[in-house]
Amino acid sequence: MDKTENSEKRALIDKLKAMAISPSCCPELQKATLSYLSAVAFEQVAVKSFLASLNEAVDMSHQTLIEKVKDMAVTPTCCPVLRQAAKTYLSALTAEKNAAKNLLKEIEADISDINHLVAFSHSDRAVEKFGAERAKIFAANADALKASGAKFCNCFACTTAREILAEKNVLLE
C-alpha cells in the first residue's frame, strides 16, 4: 500500500469511528463498524508491538495519543464509562482547538503595524485617550520607532501577541 492509499484508509477509518460513536448511529451499524474497527485495531497493535519490541521505548506525541484514545473508544471491550469519558474528552479537545483558532485570529487582527500606530498616535483619538501632553509624547515615540525601522507597535500587548503567534502551533497541535 503506498502513502496515498494509507492516508485514504486512515481518513476512512476516522470517519467510521466518528460514525460509530455518534448518538444517531443505529445499533446494527455500530456493531458491524466496531467489529471491523476492532479487527483493524488488532492488526495495528500487533504491528506496533512488533515494532516496539525492536525499539523498546516508545515516546508518543500528543496527536498519536489522541488517535489511541479514539481507537480505544471504539473497541468492543471498552466499557461504557470509559467510552463516555473518551467522548467527553474528545469533544472538549475539539472545543479547545476551536477556541484557540478564534483566539489566534483575534490576536492576528489586533497587532498594530507601524503605519497604523503612527496614524493613531497623531489622531484625535490619541488625544482623547491619553490627553494632549501624553499624546504628543506618544506620537514622538511612534515616529522614532518608525524611523528605527520597526515594523510593528512595541507596546506590551503587541510584543507579547507576536511572541504568541510565532509559537501558535503549540496551541493548535
Next chain:
Amino acid sequence: MDKHTLIEKLKSMAASPSASEPVKQAVKVYLAVLAVEQVAVNNLIAVLEDNIVDIDELMETSQNTEHAIKYFGVEGAKKFAENARALKAAGAKYCNCMACTVALEILDNKDVLRG
C-alpha cells in the same frame, strides 16, 4: 516554547492595558475552554486507571462461567478462560484485550495527554 509558558504569555497579554477588548474576551473564552478540557482529560485518566483489568481480575472473570458465557457463548467462554490462564502463566500483569492494551499505552504517556 511549551504550552504552559505560552498560556502565561496569553494571560499577561490580556492583562495589559493596550490589549483590545475582543482579544481580552477571546483569551477569557480560550482559558475557560482549556480548563474544561483539563477537567475532561483528568477525568479520562482517572477512568482509564479505574478500568484497566489486572490479570487476577481477568482470571476471576474468566472463571465466572455464567458471566463469561453470557458475553462469549459456551465455546467463547472456554477459549476466554484458556487465554486468561495462558496469559497469567506467561507472566502478564494485565488483560491483553484491545481496550486494556491501548489504555496502558495511553497511561504510560498521560503527561503528554495532559499537555
